[in-house]
Amino acid sequence: MTPVHFSFSSAFILGLMGLAFHRTHLLSALLCLEGMMLSLFIALALWALQFEATSFSTAPMLLLAFSACEASTGLALLVATARTHGTDRLQNLNLLQC
Numbered sequence: 001m002t003p004v005h006f007s008f009s010s011a012f013i014l015g016l017m018g019l020a021f022h023r024t025h026l027l028s029a030l031l032c033l034e035g036m037m038l039s040l041f042i043a044l045a046l047w048a049l050q051f052e053a054t055s056f057s058t059a060p061m062l063l064l065a066f067s068a069c070e071a072s073t074g075l076a077l078l079v080a081t082a083r084t085h086g087t088d089r090l091q092n093l094n095l096l097q098c
Contacts, residue, residue, distance in 0.1 A: 004046065011038075012039040014035070015032045019033065025088050025089055026074075033070065040063060041060055041067065045060040
C-alpha cells in the first residue's frame with residue numbers, strides 16, 4: 001500500500017470512527033460525513049488519474065454532486081432541529097415523538 005493510499009484510507013477510517021464514537025452534536029456528525037466524502041472524492045479522482053481511464057473521469061464529479069446534496073440536506077435538518085428543539089445535541093432527539 002502506497003503512502004497516498006494509506007493516507008486516504010486512514011482519513012476515511014478516522015471519519016468513520018468519529019461518526020461512530022463521537023455522537024454528541026449533529027454538526028460534528030455532519031462534519032465527519034463530509035470528511036469521509038472528501039477522502040472518497042480525492043481517492044476516486046486519483047484512482048481515475050492513475051489508471052488513465054476516461055470512462056471513470058466523471059465518477060468523482062458525480063460523487064461530489066451527491067456529497068453537495070447530502071450536505072444541504074444535513075444542514076436543513078440541522079436548522080430544523082435547532083429551531084424545534086433549541087439545540088443540536090443528539091441525546092435530546094427522540095425519534096418516537098412527533
